[in-house]
Amino acid sequence: MTAAVDFTHVSRQFGSGAAAVRAVDDVSLTIAEGEFFAMLGPSGSGKTTCLRLISGFESPNAGTIRIFGQDMGSVPPNRRHVNTVFQDYALFPHMTVRDNVAYGLMVRGVDRRTRMARAEEMLALVHLPEFGGRKPGQLSGGQRQRVALARALVNEPRVLLLDEPLGALDLKLREAMQDELKSLQKRLGITFVFVTHDQGEALSMADRVAVFSRGKIVQTGSPAEVYERPATRFVADFVGSSNVLSPEQSARLGGPARWTSLRPEAIRLAAEGAPGTVTALRYLGAGTRVSVALEAGLDLGVLLPAGAPVPAPGDAVRLTWERSAMHAMEGEA
Amino acid sequence: MSAALDPAHPARGPGDRLTGLFWRRPWVLLALLLAPPLLWLGVVYVGSLVALLWQSFYSIDEFSGMVVPELTLKTYAELLRPSNADVILRTATMAAAVTVASAVLAFPIAYYAARYAKGRWKAAFYLGVMLPLWSSYLVKVYAWKLILAKEGIVTWAFEGLGAGNILNAVLAIPVIGGNSLSTSYIGTFLVFLYVWLPFMILPMQASLERVPATMLEASGDLGARPGQTFRHVILPLAMPGVIAGSIFTFSLTLGDYIIPQIVGSSRLFIGQAVYTLQGTAGNIPLAAAFAVVPILIMLVYLAVARRLGAFDAL
Numbered sequence A: 001m002t003a004a005v006d007f008t009h010v011s012r013q014f015g016s017g018a019a020a021v022r023a024v025d026d027v028s029l030t031i032a033e034g035e036f037f038a039m040l041g042p043s044g045s046g047k048t049t050c051l052r053l054i055s056g057f058e059s060p061n062a063g064t065i066r067i068f069g070q071d072m073g074s075v076p077p078n079r080r081h082v083n084t085v086f087q088d089y090a091l092f093p094h095m096t097v098r099d100n101v102a103y104g105l106m107v108r109g110v111d112r113r114t115r116m117a118r119a120e121e122m123l124a125l126v127h128l129p130e131f132g133g134r135k136p137g138q139l140s141g142g143q144r145q146r147v148a149l150a151r152a153l154v155n156e157p158r159v160l161l162l163d164e165p166l167g168a169l170d171l172k173l174r175e176a177m178q179d180e181l182k183s184l185q186k187r188l189g190i191t192f193v194f195v196t197h198d199q200g201e202a203l204s205m206a207d208r209v210a211v212f213s214r215g216k217i218v219q220t221g222s223p224a225e226v227y228e229r230p231a232t233r234f235v236a237d238f239v240g241s242s243n244v245l246s247p248e249q250s251a252r253l254g255g256p257a258r259w260t261s262l263r264p265e266a267i268r269l270a271a272e273g274a275p276g277t278v279t280a281l282r283y284l285g286a287g288t289r290v291s292v293a294l295e296a297g298l299d300l301g302v303l304l305p306a307g308a309p310v311p312a313p314g315d316a317v318r319l320t321w322e323r324s325a326m327h328a329m330e331g332e333a
Numbered sequence B: 001m002s003a004a005l006d007p008a009h010p011a012r013g014p015g016d017r018l019t020g021l022f023w024r025r026p027w028v029l030l031a032l033l034l035a036p037p038l039l040w041l042g043v044v045y046v047g048s049l050v051a052l053l054w055q056s057f058y059s060i061d062e063f064s065g066m067v068v069p070e071l072t073l074k075t076y077a078e079l080l081r082p083s084n085a086d087v088i089l090r091t092a093t094m095a096a097a098v099t100v101a102s103a104v105l106a107f108p109i110a111y112y113a114a115r116y117a118k119g120r121w122k123a124a125f126y127l128g129v130m131l132p133l134w135s136s137y138l139v140k141v142y143a144w145k146l147i148l149a150k151e152g153i154v155t156w157a158f159e160g161l162g163a164g165n166i167l168n169a170v171l172a173i174p175v176i177g178g179n180s181l182s183t184s185y186i187g188t189f190l191v192f193l194y195v196w197l198p199f200m201i202l203p204m205q206a207s208l209e210r211v212p213a214t215m216l217e218a219s220g221d222l223g224a225r226p227g228q229t230f231r232h233v234i235l236p237l238a239m240p241g242v243i244a245g246s247i248f249t250f251s252l253t254l255g256d257y258i259i260p261q262i263v264g265s266s267r268l269f270i271g272q273a274v275y276t277l278q279g280t281a282g283n284i285p286l287a288a289a290f291a292v293v294p295i296l297i298m299l300v301y302l303a304v305a306r307r308l309g310a311f312d313a314l
Ligand SMILES: Nc1ncnc2c1ncn2[C@@H]1O[C@H](COP(=O)(O)OP(=O)(O)OP(=O)(O)O)[C@@H](O)[C@H]1O
Pocket: A014, A015, A021, A022, A023, A041, A042, A043, A044, A045, A046, A047, A048, A049, A050, A197
């Protein structure tokens, strides 16, 4: 089966000479058809640029991009079977919601009756059947987001690109939309490429996650792989704020003499174990994150589940964990 | 809390007391701030407009030449006489032509400035557009008279390029042509276009500036060709700016009486008609009626623009 999106050694750089920024640096990736693919990374790591390379608003300085096997080298954005949900939604303020949704059909010359009927169908799909006659300015943020989604889906794209589509929503709405997007993707069978800097969002929604750092993909894998077996220190720290131990520290605590990741939730307070002093507490609702300065000379973060007894800053504690929880990472980075 | 009892904030005299009054009764400050502009708008501005309108319903006694202060529509009937209606038609046509031409000329400039010009180039744009506004209007118009004169640089350039016959062919066009550019409608048109162009560029640029780049990308993303994006997205969003600019170019042309006097075919425009009627002819009512015409034209124009949805993007 041909891949929905295929990057081979793609680079995109802005500016030239000393001031050049390598926004996307020698990236190769393959996104399978029907997959929910998340691009996760901190601000400025090149996620949006990657997405714009797929949609065609940027062209690569090097490498080739294929969509369903076809080289996109000279295909302009309006002739790619790809649609985008923009971060700021980019709804047309002078058109009604219905006309916004029908826009993609209008520019393709679909007659008015058909496209209005299709627009209504799409609005029903995103649970906004009554809103066709309004202007985008009269909608809430979450409603606009749905209209942007309906507008992008009306052309029946084979790949849907979403650039932090939930960034502007409050937590509750965000979680509801996450579920909705996920089930919509299942139902329609469209390939979703989803950009986010929220690791929880990426892990909970995606089939596969690519972690970006400084224009490069540092790891690609299923959410469980990326979370449990981070490939590098960066991934361990960025995805789930793991404790990253240097080879010496790891060896001192009985682990392998390699860079090692130790998840905060894998550590328990116990009567036996590595001694240390509590330095800070952070209450998270579903648990408490405790910072402990070990006598062995390093700091560890510990996640205590809600209900467990919580020590006070200054208390002496002992920490213990399964040795298998110490995951050795490849390489140096 | 009493100020005297608060050691951290001792009372400081009348200034403090005034601030206190404004804080407790915000409308006092608001009223003080709004009074001068409201007086100006209400009395001086609207008042004189009403007086103008009122006078246009007076008439003039044909024998004595005295103003008869009785309300009548006689003066408006006068406006419809062929010689007067000609003046109105000529002025409105010129204003429309100037407006359309400046919109067409201004769009690419405004679009470039809004979308591509950055830093230094933006400064150069503003300077380039505004600079002509800083020099005297009369100087510019007289300069144009010389430029367009039969012995002027335009004729010289055309002849130098061996294109003198093209210029002659243009000047030979009936009605808008003439003896030379500076004595033809074409000349009047060119000078109007030059003088009012900045008033079209600036509002257009401001409205284009507010169109986010992602809006244009969204259009392309949904399959629109560049021409379709222009027609369905850029143009409607720029429309409020185009309308604002056209209000300037249209009404400024409707009211001007100096340019057609200096450059042109010596046929009257509304402004000149008003000028002569209220001066030498002493026919204030007819002058007032003439002056009401541009107002009516603008009202009709705005109503039509509104009906066509030009303000939907506001
Ligand atoms: N048009 C451009 N001109 C110059 N530099 C750019 C341009 N677009 C992006 N960059 C640079 O490329 C790098 C990657 O940007 P990009 O927008 O892809 O990051 P991102 O991962 O989407 O970040 P965020 O999460 O903040 O949206 C950044 O350093 C950015 O400054």
